[in-house]
Amino acid sequence: MASLTTPAPRPTVEDGGHALFSWLRTMRDEHPVHEDEYGVFHVFRHADVLAVSSDPAVFSSELHRLRPGSEALTEEILSVVDPPLHRKLRRLVSQAFTPRTVAGLEPRVTEVAGRLLDAVEGDTFDLVSDFAYPLPVIVIAELLGVPAEDRTLFRTWSDRMLSMQIEDPADLQFGDEAGEEYETLVKEPLKAMHAYLLGHVEDRRRRPGDDLISRLVAAEVEGERLTDRQIAEFGGLLLMAGHVSTSMLLGNTVLCLEENPGLWDALRADRSRIPAVVEEVMRLRPPITVMARVTTRDTEVAGVPVPAGRMVVPSIVSANHDERVFDDPEAFRPDRGPKNQQTAFGHGIHYCLGAPLARLEGRIALEALLDRFTGVRITPGAHLRHHRDGLFGVRNLPLTVRRG
Template sequence: MAQKTLPAPRPTIEDGGHRLFGWLRRMRDEHPVHEDEYGVFHVYRHADVLGVASDPEVFSSELHRLRPGSEALTEEILSVIDPPVHRTLRQLVSKAFTPRTVAELEPRIVELAGQLLDGIEGDSFDLVADFAYPLPVIVIAELLGVPAEDRALFRSWSDRMLSMQVDDPADMQFGDGAGEDYEKLVKEPMKAMHEYLLGHVEDRRRNPGDDLISKLVAAEVDGTTLTDRQIIEFGGLLLMAGHVSTSMMLGNTVLCLEENPQVAARVRADRTLVPAVIEEVMRLRPPITVMARVTTRETEIAGVTVPAGRMVVPSLLSANHDERFFPEPERFDPARDARRQIAFGHGIHYCLGAPLARLEGRIALEALLDRFADVRVTEGARLRYHRDGLLGVRNLPLTVRRA
């Protein structure tokens, strides 16, 4: 039976995550599978996290299993369904959201990055507000074919939903016990976003164009097409997860280079190192730190028995810091082989947006290095971090010297 007493309270990430990294190391060593006070099983070692992610038959993504009768809430959302429905839906989405579609965005992303940096005056700015947030939002909005000028709407929706806090992780998907806060912070913005996207989907069915929504409307596999709800859910996932995770990735990149000036100097002198820097940032500070699964039957993880119908929360962050796979895991080292990092997930739910995130990260870092001869976090700046489950800053004041 898993032990139910933590060796110490879980630290916050207000110090950038350094105390949390040490806590996770102790959990990997002493409590690699831990059942918390809510009956949720947390998984910390790389091999065990991969095992959970690789077995959808035992570890289901259909979180509605925790709340019988709630299937309608999630049954058409790509990230929380299992095969065979998941396979069909992913094939349909992949017909529209192709590697070629992503690759063709590069010139536009370069142009947008330059325009955003052109708009920065003086020797100080906030990386998140002025660059890391608007860049992916505009890219995704233009990709979908919705007005980039509506990014204030997108930000208001995401800010409200990301501020939601619940005590029991099992309530995160359903709002039980969250009451009025859940209504205002999750249901209202989610409904507004769905209504907004539905208008665009209905318009593309009448007036198809060359944008991603039009391609999703037209996608067909063996006579099956996407429903309005499925298109809306995928569009919403791109707008929300896409811009938030990429924004945090860019902030984490600057923080990693700030803490490692020798690496910053090397990458400034040799831009071929940029992709490796981005990959190591995703290993060391993955924006999304956990995933969630539900057991379909009694099973065992690392010698711990997990009953059927329990939530299992593998830690992507802990897996990426597992010294069994990554020597000296807290050291930022772009020269290491980080290909086994799993910031983008693993298995059938591997992130479809990973190529776009990597492309945006590379272009954004190159643009910052080209534009500024020196980039520093402003001395004395107070950084605000996202809630638990995410690893990234909400703001990042910088002081720069132009090239």
């Protein structure tokens, strides 16, 4: 039975997440479905997170229900629409963005990763700025067919959007200061990115090429095609979510290996273990820590009544640490194998289309580090800056490496 006591405030991840993991264990045990002071319902257990993410009819991804008239959230973005539009968009996008397309990127990802690390001079560099950020941005930009040289512009957009802090989620519905911040930090860069990508979509309609935007323009299922706006929105989703999550994945991988130093040698001896390491990193430190849904009617989660029109926030990181599913969940154990039912890439109809690309980039990045360095460690005394709540990763990661 859930506790009637008020839970302690949520810790930050400044200590690498360990205080957060302990707090989440308490929430799973005592407050598995918790309504906070803003009327938002937080869901912590693995089974309940899956249940919410599996029922789009009751738990909608259309967040504009909380903020009617919000232009940025009512655009036809795959991640924030429900069936039947979601089904249509996913079928069309999947025709162009296929597993074969992702697999075909391996030589180029390997080349880019090698070139970035070969440019490192001396025995110190920052993993994020010198490697983990540019690698996915270059790959995704080339995949889409937009200039990788524009990555400074992409980072400007993402940094602005990721810097928004929302203390009261209700402010997204009713305005006030958070509403003004939302206009500046979210809507303006989204509009700029949309206009940028729309220009490339219009160009491909005139001059098709061998890139993803051209394939999205040509995609057709049962006589239906994607609109320019829908293509631009998917391109923006892939560009922003793809580079942010992969950048944090690579940083989190090194953090996990730092805490388990014997694994560097184990991977050097047997690289077939790398995919399992990447999967366990995604379980232990998922880059995106929560989902967001809105109830379409009165319902309940694990016996707790939830009224219509409320935000429901399933915790991915808590689900990934649920001891009801994972033995010794706070331990980094790449040998979990098929039992690793991690939810970092989502679940249900919104399972991440970019998951194969993230896994590919994670594997190749780790192989590239092993190829070039005989030793990798976080520079002693380095001050790490973490992303805001809702994201699990570092903004910088100074490394000291050994060669030969």
